[in-house]
Amino acid sequence: MILSLDRQIPLSTLSEINKYIHKVKIGYPLILENIEYLDDIVKLHWDEIIFDLKLADIDNTMVLIVSKFINYADSFIAHSFVGIEGALDKLSEFLKNQNKSLYLVLSMSHKGWNDEFYPYLKNIAKTIDPKGFVVGATRPNMIRIVRNDFRNKIIISPGVGAQGAMIGDAICNGADYEIIGRSIYESKDPVTEAKKIIETQEVKINECKRTEN
Ligand code: BMP
Numbered sequence: 431m432i433l434s435l436d437r438q439i440p441l442s443t444l445s446e447i448n449k450y451i452h453k454v455k456i457g458y459p460l461i462l463e464n465i466e467y468l469d470d471i472v473k474l475h476w477d478e479i480i481f482d483l484k485l486a487d488i489d490n491t492m493v494l495i496v497s498k499f500i501n502y503a504d505s506f507i508a509h510s511f512v513g514i515e516g517a518l519d520k521l522s523e524f525l526k527n528q529n530k531s532l533y534l535v536l537s538m539s540h541k542g543w544n545d546e547f548y549p550y551l552k553n554i555a556k557t558i559d560p561k562g563f564v565v566g567a568t569r570p571n572m573i574r575i576v577r578n579d580f581r582n583k584i585i586i587s588p589g590v591g592a593q594g595a596m597i598g599d600a601i602c603n604g605a606d607y608e609i610i611g612r613s614i615y616e617s618k619d620p621v622t623e624a625k626k627i628i629e630t631q632e633v634k635i636n637e638c639k640r641t642e643n
Pocket residue numbers: 434436457482537538539540564565566588589590591592593609610611612613
């Protein structure tokens with residue numbers, strides 16, 4: 431599970447959640463809400479801090495943006511559609527030199543996303559060879575396709591809960607992590623909710639593994 435934080439929550443709550451969820455994805459709304467909060471987040475014990483800046487620009491601009499957060503992040507998310515030359519080639523090289531990782535968006539969770547572009551995005555993804563991909567949990571078929579095309583890459587999958595995908599479904603279809611935000615941070619008791627979601631996820635994964643065997 432990856433906690434998606436798009437809003438500030440009390441540090442004591444975050445620190446409790448951090449006992450159960452060890453990866454966090456930080457979004458623009460949170461950075462814009464309170465950039466100083468980032469200093470508190472990084473002090474907790476995360477296995478990975480992913481900056482979801484959905485980079486989609488020319489190389490120089492993307493490198494300037496990630497440079498601002500390089501000391502906070504383990505990895506960054508960029509759009510793949512911007513292409514290679516003059517964009518992702520330099521970003522990818524810069525992040526490698528900084529020992530940071532890159533995820534590329536291959537398929538989004540909202541209705542309006544068009545997967546007809548996937549063959550184009552797939553070729554870009556093959557050339558750039560990032561750590562992993564973002565594929566929406568609302569598109570189980572795309573998760574299966576991406577898993578089949580990229581057997582050794584990490585698939586992280588948003589869209590669970592608030593956007594309608596069921597807990598555990600993305601994992602059962604081949605994702606490595608489900609990304610969950612509002613279902614946790616907007617709940618009355620985020621810590622209990624996080625624990626409940628993890629339990630539900632475990633039950634679901636065990637069920638689908640049993641069905642596979
Ligand atoms: P929530 O669980 O609150 O819906 O949050 C999902 C998070 O994943 C948000 O930060 C959103 O920007 C991001 N996201 C998404 O929902 N769909 C995508 O296709 C790609 C994303 O990064």
